[in-house]
Amino acid sequence: MTRSILLTFAFSASLPAPALAAPDWTNPIVEQRADPHVFLDEDGYYYMTATVPEYDRIELRRARTLGGLSTAKAETIWKKHRRGEMGAHIWAPEIHHIGPKWYVYFTAAPAEAIWEIRPHVLECDGPNPLTGKWIEKGEVKLGWESFSLDATTFAHQGKRYYVWTQRGEAPYDGTNIYIALMDTPTSITGAPVMLTHPEYGWETRGHRVNEAPAVLIRHGKVFLTYSASATGTVYCLGMLTADADADLLDPGSWKKSARPVFQSSPENSQFGPGHNCFTTTPDGRTDLLVYHSRNYEKIEGDPLHNPDRATRAQAIRWTSDGTPVFGEPVADGPYTIPSDLTAQVSKPDSRPNPIITEVFTADPAPMVHDGRLYLYVGQDEGDGRGYRMPRWRVYSTDDMVEWQDHGSPLQPGDFKWSTGGPTSWAGHAIEKDGKFYWYVTVDHKDIHGKALGVAVSDSPTGPFKDARGSALVTNDMTKATGISWDDIDPAAFIDDDGQAWLFWGNQKCYYAKLKPNMTELDGDIRVVPDPEVGNRFTEAPWVHQRHGIYYLSYATGFPEKTAYSVSRSITGPWIYKGLVAEGAQNSNTIHQGIVTFKGKDYFFYHSGMMQFDEGAGEGHNGGGSFLRSVCVDELHYNPDGSMQRVIQTSEGVGRVK
Template sequence: MSRADEAPAQPAVPGRRLLLKGAAAAGALTAVPAVASAAPGRAAPYVNPLVRNRADPHIRRHTDGFYYFTATAPEYDRIVLRRARTLNGLATAHESVIWRKHATGDMGAHIWAPEMHRVGGKWYIYFAAAPAERVWDIRVWVLENAHPNPFRGTWVERGQVKTAWETFSLDATTFTHRGTRYLAWAQHEPGMDNNTALWLSEMENPWTLKGPQVRLSTPEYDWECVGFKVNEGASVIARNGRLFMTYSASATDANYCMGLLTADADADLMDPANWSKSPTPVFASNDTTGQYGPGHNCFTVDRDGSDVLVYHARQYEEIDGDPLNDPNRHTRIQKLGWKADGTPDFGVPVADSARERA
């Protein structure tokens, strides 16, 4: 693949990021029955942590009956894939390496936050990567596999998702709403005093934006600006006549937390004025359950069609050294509840559990 065009001189993107993340909507957004929220602090009927040492998790349930799992490996050098018939089964499922970073040039460093989506009868993986020689020039890239089984066939490098600027960008997720496919991602806007904001665009094809791109959210509240000024890792779920877009904010230590944007299902999603923003985090560290820095979530459903929240968190607050070098962000899952007003009830990150459901 050819090297991306060199970026023109721009304000420097704030340097060494404490590991960023990704999330993910699972293709078409079809409403399923809402479920009651688990009581705060009560262990969910799942094994937690579900997958150790895997951050930025993305789980999708496909029509073949399998759950597919991918996530950031702490070495930042490869894309991995698992599948299982149950969510708990992902914990012990065989893990395959389906792609490795390049030795030199583009996609040679910081392989972050992969998401796998099914679009037009093919598999696509969106992920962040940087050139081996410029490891902080991180951009969004796309792989494609035409084989029905993503563990087989050939993963073709479709190239970089080109946005309005050649700046720090990552955490792409794709979803459809009323027949239109969108891409949401995080990117640094030249001249803005932040690390990343959230952006949205319609798509021409699975690796090309149709444009224009619009900014949906920028870090503005104190809880979004601890350590770094970050909005990233978007994921979308459509329920109860609305679209809910979660995202993660602040540095990726115990300050990492999740925010929420909401739009009416009938609204023009490309008009930022149609998205409202929660003034407080909807999911954050919890001393009682011993979970810290929950974020970079996605949504899936259990075998009964009930909503499940997928995210990563650490089991301790204090980190020795740079959080980027700490490998212990583990994938976790729990029931996603719904309030009487139709909005999501995230509760708190559940405590570690050894209970298992068949």
């Protein structure tokens, strides 16, 4: 080594190491504090409230920095009553500065009825919430009495809104998120509106829960996050999004995330993140997510009584279109806000099977309209030992990869002549003259057996309403079998001459003309002869036409496979051609729907492929014959027009333009 190099080395070694940037805070910020709410006031202080493990008081602390809340003194500003109202379950306090007054919104129950939980309000009589006297302003009346909690409030475009959690009535008898206008800081006005209810698999693990709403308004949009599922490791965040100029009291203004936007991270030892709020850095430039989570997975006893939920925070990243990306909860320890908070979201080139994983779906019926493919399905829901199908759902896509969930615009209870379910069996939608007709299977209230109803809408996504006020087909109208479930699985078809037809059946394949109004049969009900459907027609008829050939596909045998017959006329005779698909994985049924979209042919079906497979215990939710999932694969034809056997794949189909 030369002398010059030695001198350089000695000089550089004597210099102090470059100083590392100080962390902005250390997670957890406050131990054993759940349901945190942090409010950055105009006075430059962060004010923090949270649920204490004893559920018996409301604490308030303040600091100039978020990290400073760790050492800030906690002042008890209110204690529960020893008896009577507000005597138990003091949960989820939130502090807000509205006009000249400070308010705390919180949850409480009577000491003698600890689960009669309701929202309440405190008002401070002075300008300093730490030293002022807090006055009980009573319960916020919500329009009806039931379990209700986790209220928040926000102002937007000159209006103040109140958003909260409340148990609804069947079929929305989980805890749901509601919104209403406020006429004063302690009361609402007008009818409450339900924005979201637990429907996806990740919202129903352990319990059916949507709770703890929090609102963030940025980039021309209103984002409303909420917590879902039981309070253990499966607890997570979902999100609703609305345009800032939309009517926030219209549920149709809000789009719901199909998957959790924030959930447990075993890699970072963070479990059950949820019940969040939003704040910013003191300069207002960086948006922050504040939440609680645990740093271990296994909880002894009831998670609700575990004290180790702790307050944590991290910065929010943003996509180029102004959507927040929360990432995953960061590991405990010093935290520094990243210098780059942009987020890149890549779009996949294909959609694996099953294509819908948020809920269990069955009996797919595709329809193409105005360059978009709409998919009508029934929702499987229950214990996996029977067909419990409380509602139908609608999805759509323009590329076969990105699917939009349009919710549930039709339920059995919409047909007043039906039992009301839960029997949302297979249906089929079709458009004629600007109207959309949805033929479905339900149980008749007065005539024993299954029946066919028809609903109508001006839009492919609804809302739909009963088009007749009575059943289209009842069990006493079909005599080819002695069973009460032969009137199921309707499939509509409009021929080249404009004549509409309806096919349906179990054990026998029925069909009939429809009148131009699409809501009445035109003539007799006919039966496709058994030999023309392979002498083993089971159910699920589907009719489509290609190059002058009519194709009648259907389920055959049990467990079911898919067979088909062809004809040169919609009325037959039909020639049996054999199978087009083998049985579905892990399901006794398969129920196909066939459609051409953007130059490709697709075979929709359902299978029992697993989804929501989070392992044993509260997170387990596997598929099967009664918990099915919609899939799709390409369909190919031979030169003579016969259909090739469909290859059922896990890869699914690619994006189409």
